[in-house]
Amino acid sequence: MRPLAELFSKLIDKIRGIDYLDEQVLTEITRELQRSLLKADVPLDLIKSFTDRAVQRMKEERPPPGIPLKDYVIYIIYDELVRLLGGEAEVNVGIPKRPYVIMLLGVEGSGKTTTAAKIALFYLKRGVKPGLIETDTIRPAAYDQLRQLAEKIGVPFYGEREGRDAVEIAKRGLASLKNVDLVIVDTAGRHRNEQALLEEVRAIYEAVKPDEVMLVVDATVGRQAAAQAEAFMKYVPVHSVAITKMDSTARGGGALAAVAKTGARVKFIGVGEGVDELELFNARKFVARVLGMGDLESLVERVKAVLEEEKILEDLESGRMDLLSFKKQLDALLKLGPLSKIMELLPGTLASKISEEQIELSQKNLKKWRAILSSMTKEELKDPSILNASRIRRIAIGAGVTPKDVKDMLRAYEAMKRMSKALRRQYRLASRRGGIPQP
Ligand SMILES: Nc1nc2c(ncn2[C@@H]2O[C@H](COP(=O)(O)OP(=O)(O)OP(=O)(O)O)[C@@H](O)[C@H]2O)c(=O)[nH]1
Ligand SMILES: [Mg+2]
Known part of the structure; x- marks a missing residue:
């Protein structure tokens, strides 16, 4: 493994030193990448398609908020190397029959x-x-x-x-x-x-x-x-x-x-x-080791979490949001872990905007809301306007909460829906600032 890792150390050092990506930096990275892959004896056609894809992604993709550009460039190379070496699927070493x-x-x-x-x-x-x-x-x-x-x-x-x-x-x-x-x-x-x-x-x-x-x-x-x-x-x-x-x-x-x-x-x-x-x-695991990055796993986790959030924001913006998608978003948020950590990933202006608007998305609330949403019928999720007092009472009993909790959740949902466009705009602006300059 060491000989292969040595091939890539120069590339990683080079990327660690970059602050921005312009054509010249991209060319240098590409050359170094090709040199490493050539020395590793990777077939030429694979080197070409590999670098084409990696460079295109470096040009087109922006690092998600909270992820430094250099980390994101390494992430792209990691991601493409994994694909080059056969993808993510785990090998199966089970013994299906005996002998x-x-x-x-x-x-x-x-x-x-x-x-x-x-x-x-x-x-x-x-x-x-x-x-x-x-x-x-x-x-x-x-x-x-x-x-x-x-x-x-x-x-x-x-x-x-x-x-x-x-x-x-x-x-x-x-x-x-x-x-x-x-x-x-x-x-x-x-x-x-x-x-x-x-x-x-x-x-x-x-x-x-x-x-x-x-x-x-x-x-x-x-x-x-x-x-x-x-x-x-x-x-x-x-x-x-x-x-x-x-x-x-x-x-x-x-x-x-x-x-x-x-x-x-x-x-x-x-x-x-x-x-x-x-x-x-x-x-x-192999590529992470070859790139000499013990912390790569955590970087990958972070990037994936942020990308998932990006998807959620996209839904918000599209305005397609109903309670059904709201529920999906809550599920995703709960999977991401403590909200404070998610807030850290958001650009400062956006995070403060959220607290200004008094949306207290505490972990406890999220769980309560999910319970509420789970005891609603599909019709209610699709069209909350049909929710009258008796429906709200039924939902509250089903979720083990008070009718006031149900109304609070509906209010938060309406607020989130209203501000979704603004949120999205802010988010875009913020990520662009830290992003890769476009030619
Ligand atoms: N450094 C290193 N040497 C290895 C590794 N695997 C095998 N070798 C060495 O490679 C040589 C050949 O290994 P063998 O297992 O005898 O190869 P073989 O395919 O059975 O050889 P034949 O039966 O003659 O065809 C031996 O000296 C092994 O010690 C490895 O992963 N790393
Ligand atoms: Mg033998």
């Missing part, structure tokens, strides 16, 4: 045998009982290598030192590993030629019928990872990918991007020779 069979394949020296043991340990730590099978009959040392690793971590092992037929070994291994939840089948990486290797892999696949085929790729091959994946995919389905040696090269970035582009899912990354040096791949 669950994972077959590893990959070219010579890619790290299959080491990764087989690493995965066994990974699951062992999670209370899953794994077993290991070695089917490599070509390299004499393979049997001893995996047997020793299996002993080291304390999991059952099957292999045949003098075995000749990989398919038969796999079958016998599967039959002999009885009380395990997970079977990991290691395969050879070398053969008479590539064709022979791929055919053996397919024969084992057909005999074993694994639940998951995992391709093991060495990070140092960089963007070539895609071609490797595609070559194997012609012979067997590839369900997941492990990228090894991420600790020793920056080209792992290119390998990750290239694999993501093939549609295959990176599940694990190897980050050292040690048997415990395996990590679940999570694009979000």
Whole structure:
């Protein structure tokens, strides 16, 4: 990971030093970004689309109020890098059936045998009982290598030192590993030629019928990872990918991007020779680390919270607001946490305006209002003008409040509706002041 992080440190330093974005600064950032991605061996077409998108967003998007420009620029790069490396979805490491069979394949020296043991340990730590099978009959040392690793971590092992037929070994291994939840089948990486290797892999696949085929790729091959994946995919389905040696090269970035582009899912990354040096791949966490920002997570949270609020204000402005949308807004506000924190994010003028108008949106009120809104019928929510005394009484009883509380809420809603346009204008002005100058 370190080599990749080093590539981006100059870029982050550069962005930390900016106070505004003009064409020149944008060009410098773009160049530095491209340089970093090129050194990480990211495929050229991906570099181009990545920088196009990032630059466009830097030009068009304004940092939400309370978020400094430089933080927002880093946020955009983070966001786009996550997309480049396969998106936000979390990988699934559940064991849907027992025994669950994972077959590893990959070219010579890619790290299959080491990764087989690493995965066994990974699951062992999670209370899953794994077993290991070695089917490599070509390299004499393979049997001893995996047997020793299996002993080291304390999991059952099957292999045949003098075995000749990989398919038969796999079958016998599967039959002999009885009380395990997970079977990991290691395969050879070398053969008479590539064709022979791929055919053996397919024969084992057909005999074993694994639940998951995992391709093991060495990070140092960089963007070539895609071609490797595609070559194997012609012979067997590839369900997941492990990228090894991420600790020793920056080209792992290119390998990750290239694999993501093939549609295959990176599940694990190897980050050292040690048997415990395996990590679940999570694009979000990975990118945060590569950008060297422990505080990135909190920045992302803040940006997301503010963007959510922006949506609410948009609703307000559009005038489409009825009690139904008011209720949705309250739900969103309650999700955002203490109101004082939200107020901090608003520009000063807006925050003071709100207190001037005497809208006391205390957390307690919000909850009370939500209860009131929940005991109203859809018709009432859509058209509050039908609310007469008897309806108000019914609603109050349903929500466990007084009729006065119901009327207070309706008044606050009317006030909010009235001032929504003004609010929005203020908000726009304020965010523009801290924003990116438009050409
Ligand atoms: N630094 C580092 N080295 C690794 C990692 N994973 C594997 N290695 C090393 O890479 C070398 C090859 O690993 P193996 O597991 O033997 O690779 P293989 O794919 O089984 O090799 P063959 O069976 O010969 O095709 C060994 O020296 C491992 O220690 C990793 O994540 N980081
Ligand atoms: Mg091996």
